[in-house]
Amino acid sequence: MELRHRALEVLCFSDPEQKAAATIDLHAQHALYPIADQSPVLTLPESELPGRPARPELKHHTAVARRSPATPEGRAVLIHAIAHIEFNAINLALDAIWRFDGMPEKYYHDWLQVAAEEAKHFRLLRDHLREHHGRDYGDYPAHQGLWTMCEKTAGDIVARMALVPRTLEARGLDATPQIQSKLRNTGAPDALAAVAILDIILREEVGHVAIGNHWYRWLCEKHGLDPEPLYLELTARYEAPRLRPPFNEHARRAAGFTAAEIAWLQQI
Template sequence: MELRHRALEVLCLSDPEEKAAAAIDLHTRKALYSIAEQAPALPLPETGLPGRPARPELRHHTAVARRSPATPEGRAVLMHAIAHIEFNAINLALDAVWRFGGMPAQYYHDWLQVAAEEAKHFRLLRDHLRTHLGHDYGDFPAHQGLWTMCEKTAGDIVARMALVPRTLEARGLDATPQIQHKLRNVATPDALAAVAILDIILREEVGHVAIGNHWYRWLCERNGLEPESHYQELTARYEAPRLKPPFNERARRAAGFTEAELAWLQQV
């Protein structure tokens, strides 16, 4: 059995629960798999990568509704949006495994760990939608901003590590405490249960961003690149979203951002 081949198979799965379960199983049994140098060639879904369910309907991010978490429907929309981010994050981690060759075994094992933990997060959020809010994943429209950057960086592993985990996913480190604050103010049982789920997600997302930081710097050293200046070049080249304060500096430091990087964020 070959690990990158299996990661691509899981990436192609369209059923969310099947994909989440398969991602967790692949991480659990990773030691049983060999790791090939060449990326596997498999028939891809007619809709392309990643495999995804018919719902949710995908729209441009400006066309996705935002509602106040003060209402049950607004909290359902919010938690659905986060669940969609976590579902996409499973795909992002699996794509990092199958697409890029010639990396140390630990790279592939790290991203399988990320995929498994994102699958756990997705399941927690989906269960919350079902049990507390009377909805399910797919009930509201969603957007594909994370996957769009994944496609743009498909040919450059350095850009992928720079702009997906340590840029787009790191935004979650900044946003989560603000979301939790709003939910605590609502203080209903479902809102407080959501805060507890977000505690788990935030703690583990720090580790995911740290993995992105580690491999970005590893690649920069291998390729003779200066990490901080090259990062700024990549954000311009790939038109990465402009990050706005407030920043969760404590979480970002824990994830491996340097003081110089934090100072640069405040200036852009």
């Protein structure tokens, strides 16, 4: 089977463990798969993408309750929310593989690496929920904000690279240290175990955002576009969420943001 066709198949899986396992397996075996020049034919409506389980119940982000990590239940809700982000991130990476034609082979392998690492993150968080809280993925409501931007940018790979990895996912670089600080302050063993998982996620998410930055700039160079003013135009056109401080400047620099981009962030 061809790699992009298989990525679409895995994207359609609704069972979270099946999707995570198949994604990791596809990455491990990627050298055995040819890469087609044309996108595979989608045989189901776009509205049915991605495959997702019956639970969690999906609500508007303003309707999803937040709870303090000072309590065990609050920490379970927090970890569940992050697990949901990671599950969506698997879908985002798989979608970037099957949907967009004409990219170099490395592009598809880069996003397959991202998908496999997101699957690993999801499993770590799900196992944590089960072990430390007696809960599972799906036990709390969640929102679908990440996938909404995926839908908006389905016809524009430049916008996809600008607004998913280097905007929405980059927000995680900023938020994770703050979450870790709150968890550490509780001193609870389950909270400290969660901090260790978030260390892994933060380190690898820097690489994911760097991949998005690389391919955004590669596309801009290919089409004769200036990446910095174009980014501002795309955020307005696609109504990307407004970024708010504090910003993790160290992580953003490591992920390939320029000094000018970071300075612009500080001014918004």
